Amino acid sequence: MTREKLSLFDTTLRDGQQTHGVDFSLDDKQRIARALDELGLDYVEGGWPGANPTDSDFFDAAPTLSRATFTAFGMTKRAGRSAANDEVLSGVLNAGTPAVCLVGKSHEFHVTTALGITLDENRENIRDSFSHIVAQGREALFDAEHFFDGYKSNPDYALACLHDALDAGCRWVVLCDTNGGTLPEEIGRIVREVIASGVPGEKLGIHTHNDTETAVAGSLAAVEAGARQIQGTLNGLGERCGNANLVSIIPTLLLKEPFASQFDTGIPVEKLADLTRISRMLDDILNRVPNRHAAYVGASAFTHKAGLHASAILKDPTTYEHVVPEIVGNARVVPMSNQAGQSNLKKRLDEAGITVEKGDPRLGMILDEIKLREDQGFAYDSARGSFELVARHILGQLPTFFEVERYRVTVEKRRNAKGERITVSEAVVVVEIAGERIISAADSFFGESEADQGPVHALSAALRRDLGRYQDYIDDMKLVDFKVRITNGGTEAVTRVLIDSEDAHGRRWSTVGVSENIVDASFQALKDAVVWKLIRDGAPV
């Protein structure tokens, strides 16, 4: 059975960029565009050329896309001038993209109130804009703004706007639920009516927003009703509550019925394995903490906590997982937690290379210690490095490579000789290794490429500056991330610091420290990171 083509249109770089706090650099945009193209999307909307400098620069240095159609966004011409004489529209066309997507009004109220023009003038703006675009040899798309509200208010007018665009040669008309207030059932119903009015489904797109937490479902409902293009963004990035999340939609289209059998998105199933990485890439670019609970790609998406589920999972994963994690580039996680049982723990120890026989009483002791520490504020779900050290300690398999006699950190802000205000972080660490006492100091002008978090960096550098016989083992360690959280430790607030370290082998491990004191908490995490590395690399005791 031949599958129908279903087009995917990404607007991360345009609608996503409109989000509070988002401002992609030129380099960011190029990385994202390439990733979208490699994934196999049909359209990449790059922004609004002329609207802001990074957008214009991006179109000037347009990425070479091998599959996706690069699209410029703009708006229909304004009243009182021709399409050719609207300089904003010219700016969009001058970007020279193969496709142009213009937003225009289809809701009578917006025409008369927001724009302050007549209904006929608006239709003329639509017709003339798209005729002009098509005459320039571009593929034209019409984003019909506030379509669903407009259709409910004056269906004839809303439909007329769509038909005007199609008659002028638009390849696609996209129904936009601009304020996100339309529910999926209604979206489906209206899409069917739009198609019944003579708009071909193969030319119809859907663009939802997540203001009722149904953007994904609304997109699917539109496709079930006959639409054949979905507009969305990576990670649902977008204003207010976000856009339709393509990272949730794509796996559903490829893996679940009725979509998998009925539609061909052009994205090969194997490409799904890149999805988690692409999702994280965007989080990295935005310096956002990834959503653990994201569908398909979230760190917790295949994480099974409750003891009850976990043993059934290990017997047969299909009992509890709706898709195979690896297919979307994710992984099953059976984490350490307060409620996990010994079967979880044994598995986690196996993964860390520590063998403990089932029924060994020390499994219970490890669980108890983990629980005790978690009550104090430690978090071992994330900090697997530190978790391993706790387990080794209980099992008598934790070597003492060195002792820390003391450490001190000073941060001083003062004026230098030129009278400029400067800040200096200085750390001193005293360790004892094999009977030898080593004092190391470091300050915040240490000059490495790693992120300089002042006191913590100085401490990290001082600790790793001279570890005597172990120096070679830790020379390639880098501090790559550092998260601070105020949390509960018993009855008081404590500071929890999570540190991510990386080495030249590309290994990445997380360690944790907890204290009332942020520097103390950081030091615990730093020390754990070093000890973990020494153990993993088989340093001699």
Next chain:
Amino acid sequence: MTREKLSLFDTTLRDGQQTHGVDFSLDDKQRIARALDELGLDYVEGGWPGANPTDSDFFDAAPTLSRATFTAFGMTKRAGRSAANDEVLSGVLNAGTPAVCLVGKSHEFHVTTALGITLDENRENIRDSFSHIVAQGREALFDAEHFFDGYKSNPDYALACLHDALDAGCRWVVLCDTNGGTLPEEIGRIVREVIASGVPGEKLGIHTHNDTETAVAGSLAAVEAGARQIQGTLNGLGERCGNANLVSIIPTLLLKEPFASQFDTGIPVEKLADLTRISRMLDDILNRVPNRHAAYVGASAFTHKAGLHASAILKDPTTYEHVVPEIVGNARVVPMSNQAGQSNLKKRLDEAGITVEKGDPRLGMILDEIKLREDQGFAYDSARGSFELVARHILGQLPTFFEVERYRVTVEKRRNAKGERITVSEAVVVVEIAGERIISAADSFFGESEADQGPVHALSAALRRDLGRYQDYIDDMKLVDFKVRITNGGTEAVTRVLIDSEDAHGRRWSTVGVSENIVDASFQALKDAVVWKLIRDGAPV
């Protein structure tokens, strides 16, 4: 027209608690239960008595709910013993709750593989368990686990399980999409078929999970198909990708068609105004950062960024908002950002009590300064206190109350006289006020009730210890939150610190600092917090 009753069942304290990293204290559970009861939910599932100590304690000290039916969760009896002799089930019944909800298998594969019993034995377990519950005078609910997969695999068996439960006297049978893989359209179809098989809609519930990001839509689809109970959690809390989010569902049921006209949830529309607060309360309890982009209650839910939308919004909010923000206890935000225009800025200044005429060139200067600083890593969307100070500075309305000559922070870990390891943070701050030079010190045993983040706390305390003539103005200031983020400042990574302060008037304000150095960044934010307070309280210059 008489509306039909639609019941809402909250499982935050049971299914929500199964989440990775969640462990409610007894006090937490009581607060949440009370909030759910006050909101007007029909059922509050408190946990699994006997399964873990906090659950059992909670049932022992059962909250007095004025409206909601307090419910204990458990599982159907195991094979080989009677319901009365199953001690796990007895533990559930002994909690003495008016309602009991038992999960049981309805998917043949799970019966034979996970449980290892025959299909008939499972049905017997269902019948006997519920007969027993009903005979004890409790309201009984059956959570039919993996129902949708089970129905697709062997519909007759799945339905038989439902009918067994109903025949035994269950008040509700709840179709659970346990692995979250069923899409809304299929949920609707199957619900219709279940009702057609003879299960009354008024006894039918739905329990979805968010593994395809459609849990909310799936719940709505089930109701549209005839189900009359929705099970979910606050903020969609739950394992993996979470449960159906009641915070998104409730406003939709109360405000949107066809639900508002057709159903009565028992929650008065006025109660919606508490929703944002309740959502945040749960985030607080879990020490989670609230989801800015959450439907209805997210901080960004009614935040309009792009200059284009913002001026239309200010003209008429209904043009871009699908519901009135205040109705769910939220507020419209027109934030400061890189892309906002002067109309946004002017509004934001108005809100801060600073009047600038439209067209004043200093508006552009403020925008430029904000943008410049945001490129360096500052974030003014959140830090409105600091934003105000930047604006005042440009407008020549920023008084200099005091100068900071220097400050120093030391963190030292050493052994005390008893040989115990201790950590001391000490800060020294030197300020100049009206020609007078004041040196203040503080250390981390300062002993206030505010969270002790060691160095930052010491710095905060030292700064506010003696501000001469201004001391009275700042005595009631408290540091209530402290967030650290590594972000981009130009080409390097910098540390951004956001501080929330509160005073005796209940005012809460946020300030920000950015530096390579966490202590320096903290000091900037602390100083801004003090200056903001002095300005707001009209301290003399």
